[in-house]
Amino acid sequence: MSDLEQLEAQGVAELATSSDEQSLIAWNQRWFGKTGLVPLALKKLTELPGPERKAYGQAVNKLKEILSAAFAKAQALAKERALELSIATEQLDPTLPGKPWESGSLHPATITMRRILAAFGELGYEVYHSREVEDDETNFGMLNMPPHHPARDMWDTFHTTDPGLVLRTHTSPGQIHAMRERAPNPLRVVLPGLVYRYEQITARSEIMFHQVEGLCLGENIGLTDLLGTLEAFIRRLFGPDRKVRVRSSYFPFTEPSIEVDMDCILCSAKGCPVCKRSGWLEILGAGMVHPVVLRNGGYDPDKHAGFAFGLGVERINMLLYGIEDIRAFWSGDLRFLRSF
Amino acid sequence: MHVSTRWLADYVDLPPVVELAAMLSVAGLEVGSARTVGVEPFTGLRLDDPGPAWDRERIVIGRIVGVDRHPDADKLKLPRVAYGNGREMALVTGAPNIAAGDSGQWCVLALSGAKVIDGHSKEKVLKELKPTTIRGVPSDAMLCSAYELGLSEDHDGLLFLDSGTATEGTPAADALGDVILEIDILPNMARCLALTGLAREVAALTGARVREPDTTIPASAATCPVEVVIAAPDACRRYMGIVIEGFPGGVSPERVRRLLTQSGMRPVSSAVDITNFVMLEQGQPLHAFDLDKLEARADGKPVAIEVRFARAEESLRTLDGNVRTLNSDMLVIADAKGPIALAGVMGGSETEVDAGTRRLFVESAQFDAVVVRKTSRALNLFSEAATRYTRGVTPVLAAHGLGRAARLFIERGAIAVSAPVDCHPVPELPRTARYDWALATRLAGAEIPRDRTRSILSALEFEIEAEDASGLTVRIPWHRLDVQEGLHDIVEDVVRLYGYGNLQPRLPAEAPPPPRVNLRQVFEDRLKDALAGLGLREVISYALTSADAERVILGDQSDGASVSLANPISPERAIMRRSVLASLVAAAQSNAARGESVKIFELGTAFLPVSGQRFPREARRLAIALSGLRSAESAHGAAPAVMDFYDLKGVAESLLAALRVGAVQFVQGNHEALHPGKQALVTGAGGVEIGVIGELHPRRAVALGETPNRILVAEFDASVLETLYQSTFRASAIPRFPAARRDLAVVVKEACAAGEVESILRESGAPLLAAVRLFDLYRGDPLGEGLKSLAYALDYQALDRTLTDKEVEQAHTRIESQLRTRLSAKIRGKDIA
Structure with missing residues (x-):
């Protein structure tokens, strides 16, 4: 066995006993470091006579290759062993709570309002905003409720100290603003916003809530168009299988006036306290725009016709989310808001 | 109703x-x-x-066949009651309205096992009847009061029925039950x-037939002795009256009292009950005056009454006992001495019908809806009569109401009635309307079969007067005051009876108008999404508030002009808010006081009066509030930090970046509601003010209420943000060449603002300096007093090539020398250690 062969055997043997990373580094240093055994062996080359040098050089290179390969293999093996060990020993408690990572949220009124506006947006309706402090004339008079009209009793009104100025009781005055801006063009608008009613604040009644009003005017718009539009909307919002019932009703600004019910989503129309045991939930008020209102908006009732509808967002949210106390909405209480 | x-x-x-x-x-x-x-x-x-359901076997109609004395107790009586099929029941009762020797009364008999309301309990509870013995006499049944049956609150004695109500043994549920x-x-x-x-x-x-009672006025040869003049013909289109003589008075039959009670009215006396009964049946309010009292006021002259507006200084004591001060908007019935009734609202107590009244003057009139409504509202006096008048009563109805009442007075024992007095200056003309087939079809959106239309109209008593190819001419029934806008009203009726369910829904065939996008809505959606994405929760507060509640933000300005309510529900909700932040801060406080970590925002309207303008400016405002821990406490790692000014600034920066608002600067602010040393004014391009951020002033916070940590607040003008919002933009490309990072630690004086250092970095590093990030702020050894070290990571990058070390070194050196000259800064590792 030549010196080099012996050296090779020694290197491989030492490597075999170096199983962890630390001893492998030491081995590498001992064999391949600046003064390591392999460089040392290479240095001997200069001491040899010329003719022997080539063969020796080749032999040293071979030694170097063999030991390097063996080292790489041993290193991979050591890594694999370390990984195996860590996998085998790393065990955490998956039932510990995660680190807090709280998300933000939108108010339920925003969430539902967006869904409503999106549903009507697909049907070609544009969002139109109008003021909340309104004059009596636009809130009532132009909507076919002259002063002392008995229908005014249907809306309990907040009056301001400025005579004739009220907090709008519904989004309907927006109809007048939109019509006057666009007459005599066809019109499809949805009017979202806050409205105010003079009420006692209880679990079921609030002084402030969101309404969405819709208005569609054209030359050939009839009651069946209203029914189709509202049916499409209800099914879009509450599911394709919803049944719709239409009841005759009264609003001064529409004629005919209707209320639209859907089968109760809470009791599957079997009758529960929310639907007053009737199996039906009141969702929308609607009707064909009254000729007086059309005229006040700048449209000619002989040429134009159209429908309007309105709904309360908080009422829908109470149904959708099973909210029993309407006061939660404006409480600003995070214990409620975190639900959304 | x-x-x-x-x-x-x-x-x-x-x-x-x-x-x-x-x-x-x-x-x-x-x-x-x-x-x-x-x-x-x-x-x-x-x-x-629901009241008790009456056991059909055990609660039955009975007739008293005799009443014996109780052997041992004077107050107790022993009636014997027949209840069908020859059955008889003896029992003991202490009821005051029955006496030994009585017989023939019809009553309700409850047999043992029946459940009735316990007359001896304070609460309304049911008790089951059990056989008992009262003072030695067995009693297996009882005779019921109206209270025990749940019919009324009347508990004064046994309920006696009108004869003919039902036969003996009929289940009471059949005879008296109701829904x-x-x-x-x-x-x-x-x-x-x-x-x-x-x-x-x-x-x-x-499709059933209506059974109308006879409402014709009975013929009489006696003229009405009361003279009537209508002095306000616009407010009273018809005034009728009739005189009733020899009325026996007393109480109404049991059925009348029961039906009035079930309808929500209190039985009073036979005469008053007739007027109420007719009102509920016919819809015509009536008022009965005591004729003797009217005559007494007339001092021997004929009674002359006038329908006129009240005069200044006049007053009237109404039936409810209150003295009402009248004004000239109020319509009254007056005699020579003054008002005797508030027209359509309530009668006067001086001429009131009482138990002794035998002669009456009964009024049946039409009064104007608006006049009655104004009077009723002004006096805060609401009555069943006023309810009906304010909704509209046709003058035609006056005759029906009076006729029906006269007949009932005779039925209840009046000896004579006079002919009516009827002031009716302008009689109603029959009204007609046109029903155009084509217009009706357009309005309904579907064709309703013409035969069906005709039959519906006739069912509703619209008489078809003429018909031609284009439609119908119909006479509007006299009782349909609501039918005004011709076609629409009638189509509504036709559709209503045809059934909405029979109309085939469709979507409008007309093309919608060209779509327009509401940019405010788009912007506000983006804004809310950005804030929710930053971990904030949206709050909506009442827009109604009080000057006191706004003081936390507005300070002394809180007492300035705001939109105030004339009829607030409470002092806390008396004005429209001028500060959205004030609302949000209150929500932050109440959540924080409960120990919550608060990260909330509100996008809402502030109502700002503008002098000389009718409507307030409705300004959109964004408010943000933070308080408490950055995240909830947990078992993992170190305790989370308490949020401070820089958390808020981070939120503001991220929001403004999301909205792509350019040239944003945060400069020292001077908002009086914020901590003077911890606030910034936020400006955009050209120095336009966008909003303020800062810590709520500790003194203001004290007034708000205790919180475990300070509250950080921001308010932005959302309409300004909307104008600065860039909805279209170019996305960043992924750089094709790598950036070279160099770190730079600068030592400057404490007073030197970080913003100043950064702007010099950016200015002198251009164009190769692509990003600047401050990663360390250090004070202390070995820097010495009044100095701080700011350590930045600087990224050098070019879009078109990989930078050479030399290029980077040149740029970096330029920055260093600028900092030295302009800020007298020292570069760590070079100028000092």
């Missing part, structure tokens, strides 16, 4: 009650709930406060504030 179905059935045959309720609800007469009286509860309707419907009468259905009006609706819906 409370409607007794037992009473309603007098005028029209009814379908089963649940069916009736559904039918009425769909037709525009919404039945909200029902109340059972004596009958078994049922499903399909909300039942309110009371609570019907919401909308303004266009005012005609249904009367049972006959409601009966007409039912008849039109079911």
Whole structure:
């Protein structure tokens, strides 16, 4: 066995006993470091006579290759062993709570309002905003409720100290603003916003809530168009299988006036306290725009016709989310808001 | 309106009650709930406060065949009661309205095992009757009071029925049981504030016939001795009256009292009950005056009354005992001495009918809806009569009401009635309307078969006067005051009876107008999404607040002009807010006080009065509030930090970046609601003010209420943000060449603002300096007093090539020398250690 062969055997043997990373580094240093055994062996080359040098050089290179390969293999093996060990020993408690990572949220009124506006947006309706402090004339008079009209009793009104100025009781005055801006063009608008009613604040009644009003005017718009539009909307919002019932009703600004019910989503129309045991939930008020209102908006009732509808967002949210106390909405209480 | 179905059935045959309720609800007469009286509860309707259901076997109609004295007790009596098939029951009673020797009274007999309301308990509880012995006499049954049956609150004695109510042994549920419907009468259905009006609706819906009572005025040779003048013909279009002589008075028959009670009215006396009964039946309010009292006021002259507006200084004591001061908007009935009744609202107490009244003057009139409404509101005095007048009563009805009343007075024992006095300056003309087939089809959006239309119209008593190719001319029924806008009203009726369910829904065939996008909505959606994405929760607060509640933000300005309510529900909700932040801060405080970590925002309206303008400016404002821990405490790692000014600034920066608002600067602010040393004014391009951020001033916070940590707040003008918002933009490309990072630690004086250092970095590093990030701020050894070290990571990058070390080194050196010259800064590792 030549010196080099012996050296090779020694290197491989030492490597075999170096199983962890630390001893492998030491081995590498001992064999391949600046003064390591392999460089040392290479240095001997200069001491040899010329003719022997080539063969020796080749032999040293071979030694170097063999030991390097063996080292790489041993290193991979050591890594694999370390990984195996860590996998085998790393065990955490998956039932510990995660680190807090709280998300933000939108108010339920925003969430539902967006869904409503999106549903009507697909049907070609544009969002139109109008003021909340309104004059009596636009809130009532132009909507076919002259002063002392008995229908005014249907809306309990907040009056301001400025005579004739009220907090709008519904989004309907927006109809007048939109019509006057666009007459005599066809019109499809949805009017979202806050409205105010003079009420006692209880679990079921609030002084402030969101309404969405819709208005569609054209030359050939009839009651069946209203029914189709509202049916499409209800099914879009509450599911394709919803049944719709239409009841005759009264609003001064529409004629005919209707209320639209859907089968109760809470009791599957079997009758529960929310639907007053009737199996039906009141969702929308609607009707064909009254000729007086059309005229006040700048449209000619002989040429134009159209429908309007309105709904309360908080009422829908109470149904959708099973909210029993309407006061939660404006409480600003995070214990409620975190639900959304 | 409370409607007794037992009473309603007098005028029209009814379908089963649940069916009736559904039918009425769909037709525009919404039945909200029902109340059972004596009958078994049922499903399909909300039942309110149901009374006891009367056992059909054990609660029956009986007739007293004799009453014996109790051997041992003077107050106790021993009636014997026949209850059918020859059965008789003896029992003991202490009722005061029965005496030994009585017989023939009809009553309600409850046998043992029956359940009735316990008359001896304070609460309304049911008790089961058990055989008992009272003072040695066995008693296996009882005779009931109205209270015990749940019929009324009357507990003064036994309930005696009118003879002919039912035969002996009839279950009481059949004889007296009832279902009371609570019907919401909308303004266009005012005609249904009367049972006959409601009966007409039912008849039109079911095809049944209406049984109208006789409402003709009985013939009389005696002229009415009361003279009537209408001095305000616009406010009173008809005034009729009749004199009743020799009325015996007393109480009404049991059935009348029961039906009035079920309808929500209190039985008073036979005469007053007749006027109320007629009002509920016909819809015509009546008022009865005591004629003797009127004559006494006339001092021997003929009684002359006038319908006129009240004069200044006049007053009237109304039936409820209150003295009312009148004004010239109020219509009165007056005699020579002054007002005797408030027209259409309430009578006066001086001429009131009482137990001794034998001669009456009964008024049946039309008064103007607006006049009655104003009077009623001004005096805060609401009555059943006023309710009907304010919804509209046709002058035609006055005659029907008076005729019906006169006949009832005779039925109840009046000896004579006079001929009526009838002031009716302008009689009503028959009204007609045109029903155009094509217009009706356009409005309905579908063609309703013409035969069906004709039959519906006739069911509703619209008489077809003429017909041609284009449509019908119909006479409007006299009782349909609501039919005004011709076609629309009538189409509504036709569709209502045809059934909305029979119309085929469709979507509009017309193309919608060209779509327009509401940019405010788009912007506000983006803004809210950005904030929710940053971990904030949206709050919506009342827009109604108080000057006190706004003081936390507005300070002394809180007492300035705001939109104030004339009729606030409470002092806390008396004005429209001028500060959205004030609302949000209150929400932050109450959450924080509970120990919550608060990260909330509100996008809402502030109402800002503008002098010289009618409407306030409705300004959109964004408010943000943070307080408490950055995240919830947990078992993992170190405790989370308490949020401070820089958390808020981070939120603001991220928001503004999301909205792509350019040239944003945060400079020292001077908002008085914020901590003077911890606030910034936020500006955009050209120095335009966008908002403020900072810590709520500790003094303001104290007034707000305790919180565990300070509250950080921001307020932005959302309309300014909207103008700065860039909805279109170019996305960043992924750089094709790597950036080279160099770190730079600069030592400057404490007073030197970080913003100044950064702007020099950016300016002198351009164009190769692509990003600047401050990663360390250090004070202390070995820097010495009054100095701080700012350590930045600087990224050098070019879009078109990989930078050479030399290029980077040049740029970096330029920055260093600029910092040295302009800020007298020292570079760590070079100028100092």
